[in-house]
Each structure stands twice: as C-alpha cells, then as structure tokens.
Amino acid sequence: xxVWCPDWPVIAAGIVDGAPAxxxxxxxxxxxxxxxxxxxxxxxxxxxxxxxxxxxxCPELVVVPDDPARDARAFEPxxxxxxxxxxxxxxxxxxxxxxxxxxxxxxxxxxxxxxxRVVEQIxxxxxxxxxxxxxxxxxxxxxxxxxxRHVPAGRTAAFLAELPVSAxxxxxxxxxxxxxxxxxxxxxxxxNPADVLARFGLDGALAHRLAAGKDDRPLAVRSPPPDLEVExxxxxxxxxxxxxxxxxxxxxxxxxxxxxxxxxxxxxxAITAVTADGRELHREWRHDGIxxxxxxxxxxxxxxxxxxxxRVYGSRDRRRLAVGEESQLSNKxxxxxxxxxxxxAPEGVLAQVGxxxxxxxxxxxxxxxxxxxxxxxxxxxxxxxxxxxxLGGGADPARxxxxxxxxxxxxxxxxxxxxxxxxxxxxxxxxxxxxAVEVTDLAGVPVAVSGRLALSxxxxxxxxxxxxxxxxxxxxxxxxxxxxxxxxxVRFQVVLGDGRQxxxxxxxxxxxAVADFD
Amino acid sequence: MQPAALSDLVRRASDLGPAAAGLGTDRLLPVAxxxxxxLPGYGLRRGSTVAVAPGAPGTTSxxxxxxxxxxxxxxxxxxxxVPALGLLxxxxxxxxxxxxxxxxxxxxxxxxxxxxxxxxxxxxxxSVKDIAASVCAQLAAxxxxxxxxxxxxxxxxxxxxxxxxxxxxxxYGVGEGSRRRIxxxxxxxxxxxxxxxxxxxxxxxxxxxxxxxxRVVR
Numbered sequence: 200x201x202v203w204c205p206d207w208p209v210i211a212a213g214i215v216d217g218a219p220a221x222x223x224x225x226x227x228x229x230x231x232x233x234x235x236x237x238x239x240x241x242x243x244x245x246x247x248x249x250x251x252x253x254x255x256x257c258p259e260l261v262v263v264p265d266d267p268a269r270d271a272r273a274f275e276p277x278x279x280x281x282x283x284x285x286x287x288x289x290x291x292x293x294x295x296x297x298x299x300x301x302x303x304x305x306x307x308x309x310x311x312x313x314x315x316r317v318v319e320q321i322x323x324x325x326x327x328x329x330x331x332x333x334x335x336x337x338x339x340x341x342x343x344x345x346x347x348r349h350v351p352a353g354r355t356a357a358f359l360a361e362l363p364v365s366a367x368x369x370x371x372x373x374x375x376x377x378x379x380x381x382x383x384x385x386x387x388x389x390x391n392p393a394d395v396l397a398r399f400g401l402d403g404a405l406a407h408r409l410a411a412g413k414d415d416r417p418l419a420v421r422s423p424p425p426d427l428e429v430e431x432x433x434x435x436x437x438x439x440x441x442x443x444x445x446x447x448x449x450x451x452x453x454x455x456x457x458x459x460x461x462x463x464x465x466x467x468x469a470i471t472a473v474t475a476d477g478r479e480l481h482r483e484w485r486h487d488g489i490x491x492x493x494x495x496x497x498x499x500x501x502x503x504x505x506x507x508x509x510r511v512y513g514s515r516d517r518r519r520l521a522v523g524e525e526s527q528l529s530n531k532x533x534x535x536x537x538x539x540x541x542x543x544a545p546e547g548v549l550a551q552v553g554x555x556x557x558x559x560x561x562x563x564x565x566x567x568x569x570x571x572x573x574x575x576x577x578x579x580x581x582x583x584x585x586x587x588x589x590l591g592g593g594a595d596p597a598r599x600x601x602x603x604x605x606x607x608x609x610x611x612x613x614x615x616x617x618x619x620x621x622x623x624x625x626x627x628x629x630x631x632x633x634x635a636v637e638v639t640d641l642a643g644v645p646v647a648v649s650g651r652l653a654l655s656x657x658x659x660x661x662x663x664x665x666x667x668x669x670x671x672x673x674x675x676x677x678x679x680x681x682x683x684x685x686x687x688x689v690r691f692q693v694v695l696g697d698g699r700q701x702x703x704x705x706x707x708x709x710x711x712a713v714a715d716f717d
Numbered sequence: 718m719q720p721a722a723l724s725d726l727v728r729r730a731s732d733l734g735p736a737a738a739g740l741g742t743d744r745l746l747p748v749a750x751x752x753x754x755x756l757p758g759y760g761l762r763r764g765s766t767v768a769v770a771p772g773a774p775g776t777t778s779x780x781x782x783x784x785x786x787x788x789x790x791x792x793x794x795x796x797x798x799v800p801a802l803g804l805l806x807x808x809x810x811x812x813x814x815x816x817x818x819x820x821x822x823x824x825x826x827x828x829x830x831x832x833x834x835x836x837x838x839x840x841x842x843x844s845v846k847d848i849a850a851s852v853c854a855q856l857a858a859x860x861x862x863x864x865x866x867x868x869x870x871x872x873x874x875x876x877x878x879x880x881x882x883x884x885x886x887x888x889y890g891v892g893e894g895s896r897r898r899i900x901x902x903x904x905x906x907x908x909x910x911x912x913x914x915x916x917x918x919x920x921x922x923x924x925x926x927x928x929x930x931x932r933v934v935r
Contacts, residue, residue, distance in 0.1 A: 585818055585819075630803045692892040
C-alpha cells in the first residue's frame with residue numbers, strides 16, 4: 200500500500216516558504232519545471248518545460264526554486280501522521296511513502312478501510328491531500344495511486360499490462376522500446392527475460408521485472424526517531440533559585456540517562472520554561488564538546504537563575520562580547536508567578552563514541568583540571584564571566600579577537616578574510632574604551648583631517664605629550680552603505696615622548712586613543 | 718695545548734642549561750630565551766610567585782611575553798582582572814588562545830576566583846593594586862601548594878620571588894613592522910637576590926635583514 204501526495208514539491212514550498220498553493224506555482228530546477236500546481240497545469244504548464252516557456256504560457260506563474268531538503272523536511276510530519284496509524288513506513292521519496300498492506304488491512308477490516316483511515320489521518324494532521332494505491336510492489340502501487348486504483352492481490356501483472364512503457368520513467372529505454380514497437384508494459388513483460396538482459400543490460404532486466412509485476416524489493420522501513428525531550432511539571436510553581444537548581448539537577452540526569460540509553464551525546468541544549476502567566480521562555484545553549492550530566496545541570500541552573508532573578512550575566516562587558524543573540528538573555532522582565540513547566544530538549548546530538556584523549560595532552564589530565572577550575576569560577580561569577588578568545592577577521596584589533604564565554608561554541612564575530620583595512624603586526628596589547636585626546640601642531644593649533652585626508656598641520660603633541668614619530672592617515676570607511684551603522688574614520692599610529700605607542704582615531708573632528716601598545 | 722684552544726673549552730656556569738646545573742627541570746615552566754637569564758633557574762618555577770610591576774611602557778607586553786613560551790609548550794594560563802587585554806597581541810606573542818582563559822571582571826570576590834583558578838591552571842595572572850598582605854600570603858601559599866605559578870600584575874605585591882619591571886622602552890619604527898626593545902630589571906629574594914637586567918625585543922628579536930632597517934625613534 201502506498202501513499203502519494205500529488206505535486207509534493209509545490210505543496211512543500213507552500214508549507215515551508217508560504218508559496219500560495221492555490222494559485223499557479225511551479226517548482227523549477229536546472230531551468231526546467233519539476234512540478235506544478237493544478238491551476239498552473241490548467242494553464243498549460245507541464246513537467247520538463249523550460250522556465251521561460253512556462254512563464255510564457257502562464258504569465259502569473261509563481262516560480263519557486265527546487266530544494267530537495269525542503270521537500271524532505273516538509274514530508275516528515277506526513278510520515279509521522281502515517282506512523283500514527285500503521286507501523287513500518289518506508290519513505291520512497293519525498294511525497295511518497297509505502298507500507299505493507301496486510302497488517303493494516305487485517306486491523307481495520309479491509310484494505311479500503313485502512314486506506315480511508317490513512318488518508319483521513321494525513322488530512323487531519325497535516326492538511327495535505329493524499330492518494331492511496333494498493334498493488335503488489337512499490338512500482339505498481341505508485342502507478343495505482345496515480346490512477347486512484349485498488350488492484351487486488353495477484354492481479355498486478357494484468358493491471359500493468361495495459362499501461363504504456365513510459366511509466367517505467369527510464370527515458371532512454373522507453374525511447375528504444377517505442378522504436379522497437381513495444382508500446383505497453385504487457386508487451387515488454389512478454390519478452391524473454393534472457394534476451395532483455397542481453398540487449399538492455401542490468402537496468403533493463405530490472406525494468407522488465409517491474410513491468411511483469413515482479414517487484415520483490417523489500418521496503419526499507421524507517422525506524423521512527425526517538426523522543427528525547429524530558430519535561431517536568433513541578434507541583435508548585437518554581438519561584439526560588441535553589442528549588443530551580445534542584446529541579447534542574449534531576450531533569451538533567453534524566454535527560455542524560457535517556458541519551459546514554461540511545462548511545463547519544465548532546466552538543467546543543469534547548470531549555471524551555473513555561474511560566475504561570477502562560478509565557479514561554481526559551482534559550483539554546485551551545486557547547487564546544489559534549490554536554491555531560493553536570494554540564495546540562497549547570498546550564499539549566501544558570502538559565503533558571505537568569506530567568507528567576509533579573510540579573511543579566513556579563514552585562515558590564517556587553518560591548519566586547521560580540522557573541523550574537525546566543526548570549527542575549529531574554530530576561531528583560533521577570534516571569535510572574537514562577538515556572539510551571541520545564542523542558543529540556545537536545546537540539547544537536549551525535550553518537551557517543553567515548554572520550555578520545557588527545558595524543559599530545561591537549562585533552563588530558565591538565566585540560567580536565569583547568570576545565571574544572573573554570574567551571575567553578577563560572578559557578579561563582581556566572582557563565583559569561585570566564586571568556587576565551589577566538590581569532591577571526593575584522594578591521595579593528597578588538598573585533599579580530601572575539602571573546603566567547605568558556606564552554607560555548609567558539610565562533611568568531613566576523614570570519615577571517617582579506618580585510619584590507621586590518622592593522623598589521625605589532626598588535627596593540629591594551630584595548631581600553633576609547634579616550635578622547637587632543638592632537639595639536641607645534642603652535643598648539645588642533646590638527647584637523649579633511650575628507651580628502653589632508654592634514655591641517657603636522658601633529659606634534661597628543662594631549663601635551665610630544666610625538667616622536669607618527670604614521671598615517673589610514674582611512675577606514677566601514678559600512679559606508681549603511682546609514683546608521685556606517686562609520687568613516689581615519690587612523691594614525693604615534694610614538695610618544697614617554698615611550699608609548701598609541702593607535703589614534705579621527706572621527707568627525709574628534710580624536711581618540713583607541714589602543715595602546717603597552 | 719694552546720691557551721686559546723683551552724679557553725674555548727671553559728664555559729661559565731650560567732651558560733650551562735638548567736639540567737647541567739642540577740635543577741629540577743620538571744618543576745620549571747619554560748620562558749622565552751630573552752627572559753631566561755632574568756629568572757632564577759632559567760624558567761618559571763612551579764609554586765613560585767613572579768610579579769610584574771609597573772614601570773616604563775611595555776609592562777603588559779612583558780607580562781604576555783613571560784607567559785608565551787609556557788603556553789606554547791602546553792600550559793594553561795588564566796588572566797584575572799585585566800579587562801582591556803588585546804588577545805590578538807597575546808596570540809602574536811605566542812600564547813595559545815585555546816588554553817588561555819580571561820576573567821575580565823572578577824568583582825570583589827577576586828581572591829576566591831584567583832584561588833580557584835590556581836587549582837587548575839599552571840599560570841595565573843592576577844591584576845593587583847595595593848592589596849592586603851594577608852591576601853598576598855594566602856594566594857602565594859595556594860600557588861606553592863598546587864604547584865602553579867602566580868603572576869601578580871601591578872603594584873604593591875609583597876614577597877614575590879622575583880619582581881620584573883620595565884625600566885626603559887624604545888621603539889624602533891612606528892606602525893606596521895615596528896619593534897621595540899625594553900630593558901627589564903629583575904629583583905627578588907633568595908636565589909634572585911642579585912639584581913639582574915636584560916634587554917628584550919618585542920614582539921620578538923629582529924631577524925638579520927631587519928637590523929639594517931631598524932632605527933630607534935627619538
């Protein structure tokens with residue numbers, strides 16, 4: 200028995216990208232139409248048509264690019280809906296799944312009743328139209344589904360015999376058979392199998408067996424993915440951090456046991472809490488290695504601590520902590536009424552193959568010792584107090600080394616690349632908050648830099664300290680296309696009489712010292 | 718045998734490596750060759766306290782240069798309370814950033830944080846400023862007990878084995894490709910009681926071709 204959702208790529212595009220499935224839609228890949236909606240078909244759009252021809256036939260056609268991953272993703276709920284009703288479902292391709300008819304037929308009485316039940320389930324769960332075909336073998340069942348036929352057991356060969364050879368979906372073979380005068384599957388099946396194998400090769404022999412209704416390939420039944428989420432509904436809403444920590448610990452251990460039972464380990468963890476006033480708080484934690492039970496418990500505790508008390512970790516250093524939304528804690532306002540539901544879901548899992556110690560000791564005892572110490576400091580000060588640098592790209596030296604909380608995924612704020620405006624070696628050792636300075640020439644007149652990088656005088660003093668040597672101007676016009684975030688600056692490097700070398704920036708007629716080569 | 722040939726065979730004791738000098742090398746963390754002569758035992762002895770005190774510009778670079786060789790050799794380093802530290806420069810000076818933790822804002826509980834980090838890290842830098850002698854003693858004792866090296870960075874630390882400070886700093890060039898030579902003074906107690914002085918090039922000693930080009934900025 201086979202479930203076929205007609206024009207699946209179009210429907211998937213409608214589900215995932217919101218393409219209007221009612222109007223004329225065509226999914227196009229390699230400049231050819233792969234699938235189209237019924238209204239597009241009515242306008243004359245056909246499969247394998249060139250994109251331009253399709254648009255000529257139907258000017259209001261909505262063209263969606265082909266994406267097999269999107270099709271597969273959208274089909275997952277349909278398969279899950281079918282699995283609710285029957286067992287042992289095999290996905291043939293996105294839009295088509297098959298299962299053996301005998302079990303459901305006996306359970307629901309007849310094959311028709313089972314088919315009706317499955318179609319109803321898909322319609323209710325996913326609001327997707329499906330057709331069912333029943334025949335011996337997947338190939339015949341797909342043809343039966345397209346024709347809306349129910350082929351009784353043992354009549355498959357007779358059903359196939361009337362169909363044209365083009366149903367084999369092998370253009371080269373079909374063209375050849377057509378020229379040889381073999382027009383129907385029945386005529387093809389009547390040929391001697393040995394001759395077919397000798398003339399058309401292995402694939403031809405397989406097609407011959409399909410045409411004869413001898414499709415005896417077993418179904419590749421998928422095993423439904425295990426449900427790895429754990430959740431806890433405390434009897435009383437959690438309002439205190441210590442109670443939350445206790446709940447987190449128990450929940451973390453349950454999750455860890457569940458993962459261990461499947462031989463999996465977690466790299467990304469999603470924590471969801473539902474508050475008494477019905478709000479849902481959600482945050483994902485990333486981790487560079489594998490989250491252990493303790494690490495899961497800690498992250499849950501930190502998160503609940505953050506949600507229950509209005510404290511924002513690491514807010515003092517938010518400017519330099521370019522980690523993105525990952526570390527933006529969503530605790531602007533305290534949840535009212537405490538937490539009534541707590542859920543942990545592993546977002547990223549991988550097969551646990553045991554801890555692999557490093558050959559040169561980078562993952563050895565010293566690493567463990569350091570990690571334990573860091574862990575304790577994170578417990579003392581909060582997770583975002585212990586940082587690690589990751590080198591990336593950028594024009595500013597501060598941006599090139601991104602600070603990431605220890606234990607999270609180490610991704611630089613901006614990727615490495617050519618970055619023509621970047622500072623070259625040596626790099627500044629101290630990057631404090633910019634300090635306004637005054638740059639003047641020998642007469643004490645402030646030095647200005649024009650839009651054409653002309654200096655109004657020779658820089659001689661920085662806030663009264665003589666300049667021994669200077670280099671510049673180095674223009675730095677970042678994000679000139681962005682009105683709000685764009686910033687045109689001019690950089691200078693100066694060596695001062697007191698032995699310091701500074702990186703100065705000139706921006707809108709003001710000078711500031713942004714880095715010190717201390 | 719000619720006296721000239723004989724003099725080639727004679728070497729000063731200080732030229733001998735630490736192994737030949739009979740020091741426990743396993744208790745030593747390596748330092749860059751430019752800094753070796755400034756430290757007793759030619760390295761950072763585990764359990765000791767090596768302070769970096771403020772002086773002429775270049776102190777922070779000296780601190781990073783002091784950690785670099787050990788970090789490269791696989792030690793874990795942590796820096797507590799230096800919020801503006803440029804990690805790009807740290808990486809340039811030879812520090813392995815994947816074994817380098819930064820706690821920029823330890824807050825009022827910084828002694829507890831430093832003590833915790835001493836348990837797990839080989840080198841712990843603590844930014845200090847005129848702290849109580851009892852806290853000094855406690856942290857130094859913790860380092861001694863755990864076999865880590867405590868590096869107080871700042872003024873007013875009592876009882877370090879060696880205190881390094883920059884007495885003079887000279888830039889050779891400005892901007893890209895510039896180098897500097899700092900003069901480092903070391904004073905201390907015990908084996909390091911004799912004051913020593915050394916010159917250190919940062920980010921590293923100039924290569925042969927470069928020496929022609931380098932001009933001091935004055």
